[in-house]
Amino acid sequence: MRRFLTLCIAIALALVTALPLPAMAACANGKCWGAVGVGPNGAWGNAYDYPSQNAAAQAVQSRCGGNCTTIKTFYNSCGAIAQGDYGGWGWAWNVYKDEALSSAIAYCVPNDRNCRVTVWACTSR
Secondary structure, eight states, rough: HHHHHHHHHHHHHHHHHHHHHHHHTTTTSSEEEEEEEOOGGGGGEEEEEESSSHHHHHHHHHTTTOOEEEEEEEESEEEEEEEEETOEEEEESSSSSHHHHHHHHHHHHHSSOOOOEEEEEEEEO
């Protein structure tokens, strides 16, 4: 009986460690897709670790309540959108979160004032 219990525990542990986490399972093809989006009246959405570009964009639109008018996608990195006071915006992606955020602001500045990051996301890869 003791041997049987030990065998069951060993099999259970092997199965648990062999199964990928949901996020990594979605990225099994080597690309973890993410997206960021903004829309009028403060609408925004983000998504990360999706198996395809389209799935990530659809997730953002869903989180925006269907109100995102600008959606940008990226993979295996971080993405950000910055917006200013009068509707100007900029977006960027980078493997480093801080670089994506600062670049989005830098792209917004020539188009508006008081640019700030509205939404960002990073994939797990």
